[in-house]
């Protein structure tokens with residue numbers, strides 16, 4: 030299906046009857062426009078010479094029957110009728126423009142929402158395979174182009190209808206001139222195909238150049254600290270110069286092609302009007318009123334024709350942006366790899382309750398047959414603290430991504446709270462019962478309060494204070510002048526790495542989860558501070574189970590049990606914590 034067909038199908042499916050209603054308004058406004066021109070002829074004829082045949086004679090007869098016989102009263106009556114027509118047309122145009130604008134804005138919002146849903150629903154691996162800045166560019170820039178393109182395309186329908194209405198007016202006034210006008214229009218239409226192709230090509234290049242600009246900008250902002258420390262700011266500026274040069278070139282080429290089309294068409298239109306005037310006067314011996322009105326229509330028709338040519342360029346340019354959006358959403362919509370559950374039939378039920386979490390025989394590979402996990406199994410009881418010891422790159426983050434359902438295993442079974450996790454609803458319930466604190470503490474650029482309430486929107490100040498105390502962040506709060514309403518800055522820049530980790534921990538503790546997953550989540554906190562946090566967690570009544578990933582032996586020491594991830598499997602660690610040895 031061509032881009033244009035796809036676009037029109039989507040627009041029709043989205044707008045439904047509103048599209049037909051809008052098109053009806055377009056048609057009605059155009060019909061009134063045409064009628065206005067047709068009405069000009071009897072108007073001139075009545076005013077210039079009292080006709081005794083044709084439409085003008087009938088109109089004159091009707092008006093005289095109403096006692097309008099003097100030139101002045103006739104002029105006033107005809108002018109009033111003409112004004113009424115124009116007022117009605119303007120009213121319909123006003124309604125039409127609002128309706129078309131609303132339709133195009135809502136259509137674009139629908140695409141923005143659709144893209145965001147595609148991002149949220151995308152399999153984790155598909156999402157990880159995309160550049161963040163490419164997605165941002167699609168949502169902000171490509172959809173922006175879809176917005177202006179849709180507006181212009183809908184106006185294109187208006188222009189086509191206007192041209193048709195004016196052609197009908199010519200056909201009524203001077204049928205012989207219609208053939209000549211049509212021939213000139215076809216000639217103009219021939220140009221539309223190559224200029225649309227050129228615009229589509231420039232649109233694609235423009236999209237790709239825009240994505241590069243966005244990417245350099247994203248890296249520039251994210252890498253500010255690194256760039257300053259390594260004195261590499263200039264490198265970003267040079268990169269930006271390079272990509273901007275390309276972006277500028279494609280934009281200028283597009284504008285140049287639009288201007289060329291406009292200039293060529295204006296000359297062509299002037300020539301056409303003069304030619305038709307001469308043909309009408311000398312060749313066809315048209316009377317003066319007809320000649321004036323036909324010339325007027327021809328002058329007016331050139332406006333929508335030029336606009337239509339430019340619309341075809343904008344539409345082609347927009348279709349390139351739509352193409353980029355389509356391929357992004359299609360990529361994100363890649364189906365999850367099929368999971369082969371190994372031990373479904375032997376999964377425990379709820380009674381008697383099995384372990385809180387049981388991961389059985391998990392296999393996973395990012396690339397075909399390059400297995401990161403090779404039959405890893407792990408079980409955690411309610412309230413138990415299990416530490417996972419693993420060398421860097423051995424696959425613990427991968428294992429956590431499987432346990433939390435971000436990615437499906439190639440093979441194996443995950444059982445959470447006694448349920449085999451397969452259906453989306455089961456995964457959602459499982460994820461609600463756990464808090465996952467990754468290595469890199471992430472804070473939203475808003476207040477402490479909003480960050481803490483992210484998972485628990487109704488948490489009270491007292492609950493937030495308890496969680497902050499548990500994470501050892503009460504001093505940090507006391508130092509912050511606006512307390513819970515203190516802003517944390519972008520990614521929490523207003524706080525140190527350790528403080529950020531404490532705030533994230535507090536956020537994970539506000540709700541009573543069944544399982545707390547700490548992936549190096551206290552690595553930036555000093556040894557003593559970390560030990561105190563874990564001691565408080567131990568003392569917590571009805572505490573969650575904790576799966577603790579840490580490279581630090583002292584942190585692992587607080588666990589009930591230490592497991593080791595080695596060669597893609599879980600094996601008991603050689604060194605166990607003192608309390609489990611004592612037990």
Ligand SMILES: Nc1ncnc2c1ncn2[C@@H]1O[C@H](COP(=O)(O)OP(=O)(O)OP(=O)(O)O)[C@@H](O)[C@H]1O
Nearest residue numbers: 157395396401419420421422423424425426427428
């Ligand atoms: N999206 C990905 N695509 C391909 N390979 C990946 C991807 N993510 C991780 N890997 C590879 O999988 C292996 C395990 O990665 P993982 O992040 O799970 O290790 P880790 O044990 O958490 O490491 P670290 O302690 O350094 O964070 C590594 O070799 C890594 O390069």
